[in-house]
Amino acid sequence: MKFLGQIRTALMLLVFIGCGPDNGEIGNYRYRTDMHEQPSFRNHEHPLTPVKNTVPVNGILEAIRDSASAARLVNPVKPTQANRDSGRFLYQTYCSPCHGIGGKGDGLVAAKFQVPPDLTTPKYRLAPDGYIYYVIRNGRLIMPAYYEAIRSHERWLIVNHLRVLQRQE
Ligand code: HEC
Structure with missing residues (x-):
């Protein structure tokens, strides 16, 4: 078991070293590349230069330099029933494998990977929406x-x- 622990520590160190600190913070570890590295146009990249003084109809994508600037973002999503259902579906798809259905850090993957913090504790209840948004975006x-x-x-x-999960305490 001790040996397995050493292997896990070595692997985690490798991952840390691989973290690109391009935003000055630790994180941004990329494990999905999804054909991202290719010559075609990227998301939000357009071959034409926009006309001077115009903005895209969907507005300008917010600039997020670090977690402090992200924490100031205003959550634009209203808690309607349809939004709640989508949020639950997305959380259960992307986050619950590690964080658990209830956010307690008891997901099935976490047991074999690294146990994440309990997201229902006051620390995360008090964290601004924009901060959580930032963690999802940047890891x-x-x-x-x-x-x-x-x-x-x-x-x-x-x-x-x-x-919603944090209110279910
Ligand atoms: C592959 C496992 C995994 C998945 C999937 C995952 N996380 Fe995490 N998450 C972690 C681990 C491990 C940590 C602890 C990282 C650390 O040491 O700071 C963490 C930390 C966090 C934190 C706390 C950050 C802090 O400042 O302490 C938040 C918030 C979070 N995750 C939200 C999410 C959300 C929301 C999703 C779904 C979009 C998600 N995570 C998906 C593993 C995961």
């Missing part, structure tokens, strides 16, 4: 970044579902 230490898998609107839906 944290060995938690993978989900910016390619989960779109902006979906991240807010998940944040709202986490709030």
Whole structure:
């Protein structure tokens, strides 16, 4: 068992070393590349330069430099029933394998990976919506970044579902 523990520590160290600190924070560990590295146009990248002084009809994508600037973002998603259902579905799909259905950190994958913190504790209850949004987008230490898998609107839906779980204490 001790030997297995050493292997796990070595693997985690490798992952830490691989973390690209391009935003000055630890995280951003990328495990899905999904054909991202290719010459075609990327998401939100357009071949034409927009006309001067115009903005896209969907507005400008928010600039997120670090977790402090993300914490100031305003959650645009209203807690309607349809949004709640989508948030629960997304949370259960993407987060529950590690964080558990109730957010307690008891997901099936966590047992074999790394047990994450209980997200229903006051520390995370008091964390701003934008901070949770940031963690989903950029990951944290060995938690993978989900910016390619989960779109902006979906991240807010998940944040709202986490709030529901936190109220179920
Ligand atoms: C592969 C497992 C895994 C998945 C999937 C995962 N997480 Fe995590 N998460 C972790 C681990 C491990 C940590 C603890 C990281 C650390 O040491 O700071 C963590 C930490 C967090 C934290 C706390 C960050 C902090 O500041 O302490 C939040 C919030 C969080 N995750 C939210 C989510 C949400 C929301 C999802 C779904 C979109 C998700 N996680 C998916 C493993 C995972």
